[in-house]
Amino acid sequence: MSDFVSVCKVTDISPGSMRTYSVRGKQVALANVDGEFFAVSDTCSHEQCSLGTEGALDGNVIVCGCHGAQFDVTNGSVMAPPAPTDITSYETKVTGNEVFVQI
Numbered sequence: 001m002s003d004f005v006s007v008c009k010v011t012d013i014s015p016g017s018m019r020t021y022s023v024r025g026k027q028v029a030l031a032n033v034d035g036e037f038f039a040v041s042d043t044c045s046h047e048q049c050s051l052g053t054e055g056a057l058d059g060n061v062i063v064c065g066c067h068g069a070q071f072d073v074t075n076g077s078v079m080a081p082p083a084p085t086d087i088t089s090y091e092t093k094v095t096g097n098e099v100f101v102q103i
């Protein structure tokens with residue numbers, strides 16, 4: 001069963017950046033794209049690098065810092081190799097100043 005879990009404050013992640021959080025035992029990359037929050041698995045499907053800490057955010061695209069794979073942060077889909085598979089994406093919501101991730 002999944003619930004919305006409070007992860008951080010809106011002000012913790014500035015627009016155009018992302019951070020990695022451990023949420024219910026899962027590593028999640030949480031990104032702020034022009035004020036809208038998106039959450040995906042933090043683990044690159046290529047060689048398991050951390051996307052949130054080693055990667056870069058370019059608009060809605062996460063670029064893995066290890067070998068350059070790209071993912072759409074809005075839905076976890078692969079946009080460029082060498083990543084072989086999509087990554088999980090999670091629903092988010094903002095209530096007040098808190099960002100929640102459904103996990």
Ligand code: FES
Pocket residue numbers: 044045046047048049064065066067068069081082083
């Ligand atoms: S670990 Fe991400 S591209 Fe290789």
